[in-house]
Amino acid sequence: MQLRFKSFIAASCFLLATFGAKAQSGNYDVFVPISKYLAQGNAEALSAWFSDNLDITVLQKGGNSSKVQAKQIVNGFFNSHTPRSFEVTYTAGRANMKYAVGNLNAGGETYLVTIFVYCTEEKNQIQQFKIERVQ
Numbered sequence: 001m002q003l004r005f006k007s008f009i010a011a012s013c014f015l016l017a018t019f020g021a022k023a024q025s026g027n028y029d030v031f032v033p034i035s036k037y038l039a040q041g042n043a044e045a046l047s048a049w050f051s052d053n054l055d056i057t058v059l060q061k062g063g064n065s066s067k068v069q070a071k072q073i074v075n076g077f078f079n080s081h082t083p084r085s086f087e088v089t090y091t092a093g094r095a096n097m098k099y100a101v102g103n104l105n106a107g108g109e110t111y112l113v114t115i116f117v118y119c120t121e122e123k124n125q126i127q128q129f130k131i132e133r134v135q
Helices: 002-026 031-040 043-047 067-080
Strands: 050-058 061-066 083-094 097-106 109-119 124-133
Touching: 031 043, 031 083, 031 097, 031 109, 043 067, 050 067, 061 067, 067 124, 083 109
Parallel strands: 050 124
Antiparallel strands: 050 061, 083 097, 097 109, 109 124
């Protein structure tokens, strides 16, 4: 009797682990790694999420930029305003587009960051990125 029970428990644990892993992959939060790189001030890692061309605005300057240009813009901001922390305060979206707003504490000030991410099964890419000073 105990052997059957132990086998049942082992099989149940295996099934829960298998189905749990699949459920978690469907609920992947793209903003977790992006938030980490913003908090670290890591323009190199953050730019890996950039689309080849994206709309970027940093402190009211910007426009449509290449991935390389956007990385330079963000790196310049991080060099002038050392990030201390970043917290997502709001997220929304649908199947192929996710949106987040958060507060970036950098250089002794708070900035509002807005991020639009285009999502496909193959990859997630930042299409729009904006940093604004909070008044």
